[in-house]
Amino acid sequence: MKRASGGGHLTPFLPGLEKLLRDPEVSEIMINGPANVWVERAGKLEPHPAPDLTSAWLHRAAIHIARPLGLDPAARPILDARLEDGSRVAICTPPASPEVAITIRRFGGRAFSxxxxxxxxxxxxxxxxxxxxxxxxxxxxxxxxxxxxxxxxxxxxxxxxxxxxxxxxxxxxxxxxxxxxxxxxxxxxxxxxxxxxxxxxxxxxxxxxxxxxxxxxxxxxxxxxxxxxxxxxxxxxxxxxxxxxxxxxxxxxxxxxxxxxxxxxxxxxxxxxxxxxxxxxxxxxxxxxxxxxxxxxxxxxxxxxxxxxxxxxxxxxxxxxxxxxxxxxxxxxxxx
CATH class of the missing domain: 3.40.50.300 (P-loop containing nucleotide triphosphate hydrolases)
Known part of the structure; x- marks a missing residue:
């Protein structure tokens, strides 16, 4: 799987999610569209307010993730990639989805024996x-x-x-x-x-x-x-x-x-x-x-x-x- 920029590079493109991207307790960030964000902590889903996360910002984030891979979301609306920190990211953009959807699965800092x-x-x-x-x-x-x-x-x-x-x-x-x-x-x-x-x-x-x-x-x-x-x-x-x-x-x-x-x-x-x-x-x-x-x-x-x-x-x-x-x-x- 191709590798995109690290999670830290996404913070300028995902307003309101800066703390989530740094929080080690968050295992998954699910963006269903503008201002519609859910996170998983300790195995439980909960909504996260992100009123500033607009459709335009999501399009910019998708392009930012796809560019290092030599891809264009406009030409390839379904994209899977790995961030530099090992997290996985899945992106679906129009016309395959009504809005840009981004799901980031993060991996904890500890391996359990x-x-x-x-x-x-x-x-x-x-x-x-x-x-x-x-x-x-x-x-x-x-x-x-x-x-x-x-x-x-x-x-x-x-x-x-x-x-x-x-x-x-x-x-x-x-x-x-x-x-x-x-x-x-x-x-x-x-x-x-x-x-x-x-x-x-x-x-x-x-x-x-x-x-x-x-x-x-x-x-x-x-x-x-x-x-x-x-x-x-x-x-x-x-x-x-x-x-x-x-x-x-x-x-x-x-x-x-x-x-x-x-x-x-x-x-x-x-x-x-x-x-x-x-x-x-x-x-x-x-x-x-x-x-x-x-x-x-x-x-x-x-x-x-x-x-x-x-x-x-x-x-x-x-x-x-x-x-x-x-x-x-x-x-x-x-x-x-």
Whole structure:
């Protein structure tokens, strides 16, 4: 993803938002149009008065962000970029939107360890131990959740559980992960010197040539899932990725569906078998009433092709669905 000027450079173009752009407690700034601003603090949305923020100022801000990228909002009304401070910015301008809309997702100054998340009540200790055992056994973890649920925060914490003397190759759309390792290679999608951008799928394939012990994909969205599953099933255990999903079980179906988007996709049942062989543990994070926490954890045991369902085992009490799953599947159905 291309990089625009830092958040500090935006203050002259966004009157009334100067304090927000400097406030470390603000994780997201959402501008819906002139004088219509919302912010997220501590997981809660609240309006922010900005009477001086006019349509003209928003157009100027959009141009200021787009110019370093060699882009023109008038010609390209939808724009995604990364600011110099690591924040992500999404812009939509007319005619794709009635007014200029700008959303800035900021990243806090602190990275939380797994122990921090346990202490804060975001990660049950039983789930942490299951994750630690899974990675130590060179098996793989899928983190699922909705937008802003804390997937990246949990992924950062899990990366710290990987052995210090082993090599990590991390692949992201935007460099958000905080990986403090000497032997870590980081790839970012979107970079290009021509009209053809580098895709996540290109980088997953390329990563295998850099001798990774562990592969970390910031988020799976499409056909790159097929290549990732191939990698997970051919000697790159102890790897991690995230995916958007409503719950832990649907995350498995989403992963399989993404893999099916590949032009050379295998049949559905074969793909599902690849998911079972490639993913051992699913951790689902959620955001509720201002809190972000791991809501569910499922061990992936098998796929029942005849019934079209995943056979899983809850690692922790979790949700009602997980408890029901534990009751309905007999030991014969659950593969060790």
């Amino acid at each position: 797994a122990d921090d998340l346990v202490r804060l009540g975001s990660l049950p200790e039983d789930i942490l131990e299951a994750a630690r055992s899974t990675l130590a056994a060179r098996r793989n973890i899928l983190v699922s959740g909705g937008t802003g649920s804390g997937k990246t925060t949990l992924l950062n914490a899990l990366i710290e559980l990987l052995p210090e003397d082993e090599r990590i190759v991390a692949i992201e759309d935007t460099l958000e992960l905080r990986i403090d390792r000497a032997n870590c290679l980081r790839f970012e999608a979107g970079a290009t010197l021509s009209d053809t951008p580098v895709e996540i799928r290109d980088l997953v394939r390329h990563a295998l040539r850099h001798r990774p012990d562990h592969i970390v994909v910031g988020e799976v969205r499409g056909g790159e899932a097929a290549d990732l599953l191939q990698a997970l099933n051919t000697g790159h255990g102890g790897s991690l990725t995230t995916i958007h999903a409503n719950n832990a079980r649907s995350a498995l179906s989403r992963l399989a569906s993404c893999a099916m988007q590949a032009g050379d996709a295998l049949p559905w049942e074969v793909t599902c078998r690849g998911v079972v062989d490639g993913i051992s543990l699913v951790l689902h994070v959620t955001r509720r009433e201002g809190r972000r926490f791991v809501e569910d954890a499922l061990e992936v045991c098998d796929y029942d092709a005849a019934a079209g369902r995943w056979i899983t085992k809850p690692v922790w009490g979790g949700t009602e669905a997980a408890r029901e799953e534990e009751q309905t599947h007999t030991p014969k159905e659950v593969k060790a």
